[in-house]
Amino acid sequence: DVKVTQSSRYLVKRTGEKVFLECVQDMDHENMFWYRQDPGLGLRLIYFSYDVKMKEKGDIPEGYSVSREKKERFSLILESASTNQTSMYLCASSRFKRDRGRELFFGEGSRLTVL
C-alpha cells in the first residue's frame, strides 16, 4: 500500500512561533506537494517539488517555505506563524516528473491552530 505520512495530526502554536510540518512518502515518487484546505475554498497549492532540492511556488506561497533534502521527505516551514495560517495542511505525492493530472496520494493532514 502506498503511504504518505505527515508527522503531526494536530498542532497548536502561538503567533510568531516557527512551525515545521514534515511529510514522508514511501513510493519513490518524484513529485511532492503541500496544500492547505479551508472550508469553502477547497485545496490551494502552497509549494511543490519535482526533484530533490527543487521547489516551485504554488498559488499561495507567502508566509511559507519548503525544504526537500531527500526524495522521500518534503517539509513545510512557517517562519513566523500567524492566526490566518490556521488551517488543515495536506501533503501529497505523485509519480513522474512534471506529470499532468496523475493521481495524487495524500497524507492524513495536519490541523494547525495558531493562537
Next chain:
Amino acid sequence: KNQVEQSPQSLIILEGKNCTLQCNYTVSPFSNLRWYKQDTGRGPVSLTIMTFSENTKSNGRYTATLDADTKQSSLHITASQLSDSASYICVVTALGSYKLIFGSGTRLLVRP
C-alpha cells in the same frame, strides 16, 4: 480564468438512495478530470479519472460521466451506504500544464 465549480455544496440523503454530484469547469484546453473522496479527518483518495475520450466510467457503486462539449462531469452514487458520507472533490488538469484546479467539494451525508 480556469475554474471548477461543484454543486450542491452539501447534500443529505437516506441510506439506500441514489444521488448525483455535479462538476462544471471552464478549464481549457482540457486534459483530464478526477474525482476524489475525502472522509472526515483524512486525506482525499482518488475514485476515478476521466479523459477527453471517455464518457462514462464506473468504480463499484460510483459512476462518473463526462461531457467535454458542455464541460460538465457528474458522479452518481448508487444504493448509498453510511460509509459514503464524505466530501467529494472534482479536480481538473489543463492540457500542457502541471497545475491541478480543484473544486471546493460537495459534502455528502448519508443518514440511516
